[in-house]
């Protein structure tokens with residue numbers, strides 16, 4: 001009897017340790033194939049200011065207007081605060097911005113709050129009704145398809161009714177049907193965070209490469225090897241990173257591409 005109890009407690013402990021260290025174990029098994037770089041590689045605005053020998057701080061360029069959404073509000077599909085800060089800081093330099101995937105509008109709102117006065121932000125999204133006509137392609141991940149439906153629930157956004165709403169143009173359309181030819185080489189900043197299924201991430205990325213201007217930057221969200229719902233994002237980015245200079249920003253799930261290098 002004692003032997004059985006000891007055996008069971010060992011097994012339980014192993015499961016407990018595996019569960020607690022799930023993230024660490026996953027990152028060891030599922031390695032990033034895209035090179036990780038410091039955030040200062042995206043733009044020199046992110047280089048730190050030396051405040052003291054043991055203290056690095058932000059330069060004026062990356063001081064942003066921001067807000068937090070408390071977890072109790074149960075807003076879905078958001079970027080982390082660090083990722084949001086990177087996007088908001090880049091928005092300060094961008095007059096023409098495009099976002100694939102509005103969801104609650106957290107990132108859209110931050111972009112509008114921080115971009116120059118005359119900036120224009122286009123953001124494309126689906127309503128619940130529009131998801132009824134969607135079909136899952138053969139290559140599309142099942143869980144990402146389910147998430148896509150669950151995230152298409154907003155018709156009003158965090159920026160609705162705000163002072164900066166006038167900068168934002170919400171496009172209620174399936175990005176698969178969006179005509180990118182009206183915006184060739186137009187945008188300074190493009191954020192790809194729409195459908196995470198293969199067919200959509202491929203479509204949104206190919207359209208973004210055409211819409212990006214000479215000095216523009218594209219950022220993708222959710223490059224997380226080992227996470228089931230990010231599988232298609234990882235697969236697509238690993239594939240195109242063989243021909244395009246795409247990097248992952250350290251400590252984030254953001255990848256980026258810069259047109260001028």
Ligand SMILES: C[S@@+](CC[C@H](N)C(=O)[O-])C[C@H]1O[C@@H](n2cnc3c(N)ncnc32)[C@H](O)[C@@H]1O
Pocket residue numbers: 077078079099100101102103104105106107108124125126127148151152153173174175176193194195196200
């Ligand atoms: C992960 S959420 C976006 C989160 C948002 N970017 C943020 O930072 O708060 C995904 C969004 O993509 C939209 N979406 C998914 N597939 C789409 C498609 N084919 N066309 C347009 N929007 C799509 C969903 O409706 C949802 O609003």
